[in-house]
Amino acid sequence: xxSFGALGLSLSAWSGLPRLGPPRRRTSRACxxxxxxxxxxxxxxxxxKPDAPREVRGPFKPIRTSVPGLLFSELLPRTAxxxxxxxxxxxxxxxxxxHNFGSHYLLTGHKPSPALSYPSIxxxxxxxxxxxxxxxxxxxxxxxxxxxxGAGYLPARYAPFVLGGDPAKKDFAVxxxxxxxxxxxxxxxxxxxxxxxxDEFQHAHDGSSADSASPEFEQAMRLMTSPxxxxxxxxxxxxxxxxxxxxxxxxxxxxxxxRRLVERGVPFVTVTDxxxxxxxxxxxxxxxxxxxxxxxxxPMLDLALSGLVGDLADRGxxxxxxxxxxxxxxxxxxxxxxxxxxxxxxxxxxxxxxxGVPGGQVVGASDAVGESPxxxxxxxxxxxxxxxxxxxxxxxxxxxxxxxxxxxxxxGGELVEELLG
Numbered sequence: 001x002x003s004f005g006a007l008g009l010s011l012s013a014w015s016g017l018p019r020l021g022p023p024r025r026r027t028s029r030a031c032x033x034x035x036x037x038x039x040x041x042x043x044x045x046x047x048x049k050p051d052a053p054r055e056v057r058g059p060f061k062p063i064r065t066s067v068p069g070l071l072f073s074e075l076l077p078r079t080a081x082x083x084x085x086x087x088x089x090x091x092x093x094x095x096x097x098x099h100n101f102g103s104h105y106l107l108t109g110h111k112p113s114p115a116l117s118y119p120s121i122x123x124x125x126x127x128x129x130x131x132x133x134x135x136x137x138x139x140x141x142x143x144x145x146x147x148x149x150g151a152g153y154l155p156a157r158y159a160p161f162v163l164g165g166d167p168a169k170k171d172f173a174v175x176x177x178x179x180x181x182x183x184x185x186x187x188x189x190x191x192x193x194x195x196x197x198x199d200e201f202q203h204a205h206d207g208s209s210a211d212s213a214s215p216e217f218e219q220a221m222r223l224m225t226s227p228x229x230x231x232x233x234x235x236x237x238x239x240x241x242x243x244x245x246x247x248x249x250x251x252x253x254x255x256x257x258x259r260r261l262v263e264r265g266v267p268f269v270t271v272t273d274x275x276x277x278x279x280x281x282x283x284x285x286x287x288x289x290x291x292x293x294x295x296x297x298x299p300m301l302d303l304a305l306s307g308l309v310g311d312l313a314d315r316g317x318x319x320x321x322x323x324x325x326x327x328x329x330x331x332x333x334x335x336x337x338x339x340x341x342x343x344x345x346x347x348x349x350x351x352x353x354x355x356g357v358p359g360g361q362v363v364g365a366s367d368a369v370g371e372s373p374x375x376x377x378x379x380x381x382x383x384x385x386x387x388x389x390x391x392x393x394x395x396x397x398x399x400x401x402x403x404x405x406x407x408x409x410x411x412g413g414e415l416v417e418e419l420l421g
Contacts, residue, residue, distance in 0.1 A: 029320050029355050029391050030262040031125065032308070033270045034255065036301070036327035037146055038277030039102070041341050042349040043331065043370045044286055045073050045298060047090050055334050056369045058341075059283045067360045075287055075298035078306035084360040085309050085318070086353045087419060091364025091373035094329060094345040094380055099277070102328035102345055103148040109384025109410050116401065119152035121384055124409055125268040126158040128393050134229060136161040139261055140270045141254040149270060153401040160270060167235060167253035174233045232264050233257065245311065247303030249295065255308040262321050267391075273301065276327055280338035309353055322355035322390055326383075333371045347373045350383065355390050356421040363418045378416055385413030389420065 041058075043049060048062040048071050062071040065083035072080045079086075096102040101112050110118040119127070126137035140149070140160040151159040165172045231237065235257060246252035251273040258269040275297055278285045289295035305325065312318040330348025331341030347366045353359060364376035385395045388409060395410035 031268050031322040032258045034325045035272045036276045037272055037274045039329045040276045040327045041331035046088050046349040047370055048073055049370055052369050076302045078302050082306055082310055086351050086359055087357050087361050089350045089363045089378050090366055091377050092348045092350050093373050093377045097343040097345040103146050105380045106328050107148045109381045117152040119154045120149040122268040123151040123154050123158040127154055129267045135266050138268045139266055141257050142272055144272050144274055166250050167257045168250045246307035247300055249300045251300050252304040255304045278340050280340040282340045318354040323353045326350035333369045357419050358421050381413035382416055385410040386416040386419050
């Protein structure tokens with residue numbers, strides 16, 4: 001960590017730093033996880049119940065999609081037009097209705113345990129992708145990340161690199177890309193030589209290997225001296241028409257940035273959208289939004305999702321990019337007295353697209369009021385096992401904890417064969 005002080009980097013930079021190179025077509029599969037933090041209502045998004053009583057079906061009407069017989073909420077018209085790219089899982093099920101526990105299960109594929117902190121799917125992908133990246137293998141876009149999305153028992157270098165800031169703001173900038181004021185290229189080079197001399201001194205006295213340079217230090221140097229690395233985060237390079245396609249809000253511009261990152265070879269990117277814990281005033285939060293004019297959670301998600309998947313398809317990237325849309329659970333089948341819905345893990349929905357996943361299909365079903373799965377229940381462990389398989393990671397692969405225990409990447413899950421094309 002002292003290496004970064006000598007470079008003029010803040011300590012928050014040490015856990016992993018951003019990937020060189022211009023946009024290119026991927027040769028291996030990547031994943032973008034759009035995490036709807038708080039628990040999105042399945043009944044008001046991807047599993048409407050038009051024939052249920054009003055207190056169940058809620059304030060929004062269903063609309064047809066590009067897939068015959070498949071209905072989405074009326075607040076998702078653009079996503080409905082490209083529904084043929086998605087598989088909708090309508091039978092996700094979990095016993096965990098508390099935010100942290102539910103998030104842990106969805107983000108890791110393991111039920112929480114007091115004995116062991118499991119790594120998130122993104123951290124496992126980073127671990128399996130090697131350590132020779134310039135950009136980190138696991139990047140979280142935005143200022144917020146669910147606390148369950150970390151490295152668990154894996155080394156800290158496999159934790160997500162959280163960019164910080166809001167990509168929708170004009171002054172958006174990735175933290176720690178620049179050295180402290182007054183530290184120019186010549187001073188960086190001088191400090192690098194000093195650190196090299198210090199390492200040689202240390203190696204001579206403790207017998208350690210002379211080639212044990214910190215990978216984080218090397219990442220920092222490559223990042224700070226590469227214009228291409230900065231370009232990866234520069235949304236100003238995108239045409240105005242492209243930026244508008246994703247929508248002007250945080251989730252839309254975050255999804256656009258995620259596309260830029262996977263385009264440049266980052267294996268796993270998480271986009272976190274907060275505010276889905278809608279216990280009251282469902283219509284206000286999901287439709288109107290604080291500023292009015294239909295800028296609630298669902299209309300902004302509609303722009304972002306349709307922009308992301310449509311753009312990936314247009315660029316020939318969707319075949320090698322897995323897109324997952326989910327939260328930690330669904331919401332109660334009946335509206336509460338405050339006009340909202342409470343936590344409901346028994347059944348909820350998730351969307352999956354790209355990376356060879358067949359589009360235009362529905363996996364599983366909930367009952368007539370969206371209360372329980374009635375066909376093909378899918379657990380978070382099942383979904384995680386399938387995601388690893390799609391990304392070319394053996395779910396039976398074992399990693400070793402700090403106390404020497406071998407732990408499988410996924411235990412007890414079953415493949416969702418419908419997603420495997």
